[in-house]
Amino acid sequence: MDLITSLLWHHDKFLGITWNTWKVVGFIGNAVFFSRFFVQWYATEKRKQVVVPQAFWWLSLTGSLILLAYGLFYLHDSVFILAYAFTWIPYIRSLVIHRRHKAAHTICTGCGIKIPPQSNYCPNCGVKVG
């Protein structure tokens, strides 16, 4: 074996990790959960204000459920299981609020754009709403 291969593979471990299907599931859960920070950061930088996009909540929900499965079916660790057992509640609640907020938008009679709820005037053309 060459030097690089022997550094990567050592005592039947790749990168010092004993791999199995649940290890892969756990790392995927971590990657999905961690990726939400980049999504939120990107949205915030793009808008130049703190924004929590809907994708953040979907990634939070998906990542935490994968990690909960990892904890329940592989790790069997009560601390880990408890850390992810109830996090889905605020994630789903935030998704419901996002959906309701989107549905509450109205269409401007002046220019046809979607107007945020509780707006008195169209931010695009200035037509009075409601």
Ligand SMILES: [Zn+2]
């Ligand atoms: Zn308008």
